[in-house]
Amino acid sequence: MPAILAMSLAFLLLLGVPVFIVLLLPVIGMLEFTTSTPQMLVIQRFFSGIDKFPLMAIPFFIFAGNLMAQGGMSRRLIDFASALMRPVTGGLGVTSVISSMFFSAISGSSPATVIAVGKTMLPAMTSRGYGRAFPIGILMSSGALGIIIPPSIFMIVYGAVTGASIGALFIAGIGAGLVYGVLFIIVAMIYAKAIGMQDAGAWDLREIAVSGRSCAWGLAAPVIILGGIYGGIFTPTEAAAVAVGYAVFVSMAVYREMSLEDVWHCAVDSAVTTAQVMIIIAAASVFAWYLTTSGVSRNVGAALSIFAENPVHLLLLINVIVLIAGMVLDPNSIIIILVPFIAPVALAAGIDATHLGIILAVNAAIGMFSPPFGLNLFVSVSLGVSYREAIIGALPFIAVGIAALLIITFVPEVTLWLPAQFYSGISY
Template identity: 60%
Template sequence: MGASFFVMVSGLLTVGLPIFVALTLAVFIGLHLENGTPLMLIIQRMFSGLDSFPLMAIPLFILAGNLMSTGGLSQRILRVAMLLVGPMRGGLAMTTVTGSMFFGAISGSSPATVVSIGRMMLPTMTEQGYDKKFTLGLLMATGALGIIIPPSIFMIVYGAVAGVSIGALFMAGIGAGLVYGAVFFGYCWYRARRDGLEPRPWPGLGELLAAVREAIWGLAIPVLILGGIYGGVFTPTEAAAVAVAYAAFVGLFVYRELDLASLWKVCVDSAVITAQVMIIISAAAAFSWYLTSTGITETIAGGLLALSDSPWTLLLLINVVVLIAGMFLDPNSIVIILVPLIVNVARAVGIDLVHLGVILCVNCAIGMFTPPFGMNLFVASGLGNVRYSEAVRGALPLVWLAMLALLIVNVFPEISLWLPRTVVSGM
């Protein structure tokens, strides 16, 4: 039963049906073949899958990220990053990494990070002698930090599906994001030294302080969001609402780069993105319910546990499966389809579900720039006005670097778990 059902789902995806159609249609066919099961259950399960308070954070964080990008916050933050690390050997490349980490902390979206940072850094790095393929690859790889550094839409979806604290996931993502960024910092320094790129002059403390003063409204956003969550002032969903109000205020009245026309466009664009995410979540809720109610989830869990009861062996298997899935599916689809299948297995062998969430997050971040269907590949090729094949050649060497960061996060769970265990009692 389980094997034939997944063959059917794979076939529907292979013929090019949208993910939400493929999942819903598979459940419809499965229920239709079972006598006495009302098909209305599909609609009920789709709506109940969206009836979740934590999921309300998704449209709000999407809107907040778009407001910050359009309202001028990202440009000012990137200038601070450039003044901080730009004078170092390989400083421009390091600025791309730093800027992606900063912007990831306010957007929660990988493609949005690539576009926002790439618009400014791609021409600058190319003019300063950096190879264009390397520059595009670095933008794609570090743009993936948008779903690792909190607040992360991926972590919100994972937390809702797996029943894990979103606040704890956000804290765990900080350590993983810093490790991921540190790996690329080291490579940027090595690459610059190999290519004979010299350090640039230090612009002076005064210029740095002036840039920080100009960007202080943007730099305060991660402190406001994460500090409010960890301090118990508001929930992640309430934090998203605060971020929207704050970003709109700064864009309209402080930097004055937002007007009513651009505000309306940002709202429309955010609504479209939200609809795309939510319809997949609703379809996946019905899909997950079907897997559970028919016993397919338990069958798969039992099969995996029969292979091995070693946490390391099962983690290796999970990493391989998610890395392959990331080549073809977006992160939210992956977490919704796979988490119901593996969460019981992870729990049975003692894998911490917060640590598992971070591992899946880093895997999916790598999938964002892995051929053939990594979203960042298409975004970067359009941004750099290059062929898709050139974007792939730029990304492939950096996939291995990202996998090194993934290995470190897997082998050393405390990187992810130290902060949430320190702050959250009982973890």
């Protein structure tokens, strides 16, 4: 039975069938031909999979991210980062990473980060002599920070599935995001030095002050969101709604770059994106339910438990499994399909639930730009990049991402020290 299920999944993926159908169709077939279970349960599980209060944050964060991208925040953040990095060797590459970190902390979306930062930075780096592959690769890989740095939609889904504290996951993502981002900054500087890139010039304090003042409203967004959560003012779900209100206010009243009609179009685009995310979560919950009721989860868990006595071996195996899954599945499907296998064994081996969530988030981030189906590979096409160019650009940065993953995996203090100061029960 597991072999037939796996072959069905692989066949449908190779045909290019939409992911939610890939997850639903084999379950419907297996229920029809191997059990007497009524198909009505598929529909029930489909809707119950998204009937979770924390998931309400997803449409709000998507909407807030789109508002901030189209309302002028992303451009101002890039201008500020560029002013700060002007004298640094490889300043444009470093600016791309820092801008992605800033925007990820606002939008919580990897594809939105790639588009928002890439529209400005790809032409700038290409015209400056960075070549073609490097700019594409660093934009896709640093754009994946949207999964790691809070507010992260991935972490919201993980928290909803496992019951882990979303607040703890958010704050743990800060340390992980910094480690990931710093490694890419170092690579950008080394690459620029290797190709003989010259510094662009000295700091212009007036430009820094002007651009900093201009983007102050954008920089305040993550402070308000995270400060409100950790200050006990509102929950992560309520924070998402606050983010939307803040983004509308800044875009319309402060920057005055959006009209009511623009906000409406942004809301429609966000609704479409939300539907795409939610239908995958719903279908993946059906798939996870079938794996559990059919005993596949139990058998896989038993196989993984062999490694539970040695957490190092178990973590290495988890990373390999999720990295491979990330090549073909989107991050939310990874959570709902794999976490029922992985989480019980990992927790039994003494791995903290928050640490496990961050490890899975970094794996999923790498999967966003891993061929053949990494979403950022396809998103980059909207920047005028071919799929082949995207793959060539991504390959070297997969190695950098794995280096960050190993640090985050085996030095848990990186991610857990900060949340341990706010939440009891987190150990490292």
